[in-house]
Amino acid sequence: MATQTAPTEATPAGFAAVSRAVVSAAADLVTGVQRAVVGPTNIRTAQSNAWDAILADRARNAARDELTREVAAMLARSR
Structure with a gap:
């Protein structure tokens, strides 16, 4: 007994594909x-x-810390 199968049709590619x-x-x-x-x-x-972002963060933090120290020194001198 032979089994017949329906021919498969190629489905067209969808918009997402x-x-x-x-x-x-x-x-x-x-x-x-x-x-x-x-x-x-x-x-x-x-x-x-990511490494460049880390280096930029470190540079910003160092600049902020330096500015904080300078402001603290200026305030200490003015008192």
């Missing part, structure tokens, strides 16, 4: 252009962005 494909292709293009322009060793990553 097409959108993901376009965004993925655009991201690959941007990454390729970035590598060509700045070189593969200078590519920005989430890790390097």
